Amino acid sequence: MNRLHGTNLTVTLGGASILKGVDFNLQAGEMLGLIGPNGAGKTTLLRVLAGLLKPRSGTLRWEEADYLQLPARERAKRLSYLAQNGTAHWPMSVERLVALGRLPHLSDWQRPGEGDAILIEQVMAETDLGDFRTRQFNTLSGGERSRVLLARALVAEPEVLLADEPVAALDLAHQIEVMSLLQCYCRKGGAVVVVLHDLRLAAHYCDRLMLLVGGETLAEGSPGSVLTGENMARAFGVRLNRQAASIADTLKLPWELSR
DSSP states (O other): EEEEEEEEEEEEEEEEEEEEEEEEEEEOOOOOEOOOSSTSHHHHHHHEEEESSSSSEEEEEEEEEEEEGSHHHHHHHEEEEEEEEEESSSOOOOHHHHHGGGGGGGGGTTOOHHHHHHHHHHHHHHTGGGGGTBBBBGGOOOHHHHHHHHHHHTOOSSSSSESTTTTOOOOOHHHHHHHHHHHHHHHTTEEEEEEEEEEHHHHHOOEEEEEEEEEEEEEEEEEHHHHOHHHHHHHHHOOOOOTSSSHHHHHHHHOOOOO
């Protein structure tokens, strides 16, 4: 089933064309990776999908409904957006900040109930935040903050999660943990759109890749069909090392968690 479907999405900012007629489709249960060089339009596309940036032209639909016309609370229930280098603008403990993810599901002035508390506890354990619950968010490292913001997005129980470079500030073990969490979320019926620069992670975890270059889609499909020598040369200006037998050899992820 289509969750999000965009047609001919075009964005112009400051007189520059950032997205040029991009078509987009996201199925329930899949992880779609957005890859491409800097300035390709990946974050812009994510912001359009989040409803934070209105395209100059094109349509964006949630199943059969016009997504941009849905009430803000309804959009917040269906979709969570994890921004790049996200932050909190006021002092708050980790546990309270994560709990804010439940707000779209609560009526005005309603306090989280027992079920909300159980979910918050579960997600904090999954994101390895149990020891940080009383810490102030602004005292954490960049990687720790990234995990807190991911937990806040997950407790919202969205049908679609948009994540802009969610592993950029994380060490290797937490990169694997976060990508595994996103993969598990998809296996339970959710859908993820994730911006990645690490092509190994993209090849290992994503069901489908969308390669953007200059605001246009250069290639889209399975990781094997997108991560070809020709596409890498056109997108990044690199070629396959002669010592590697194939692109797949260069993108194998040799690590797994030992704990």
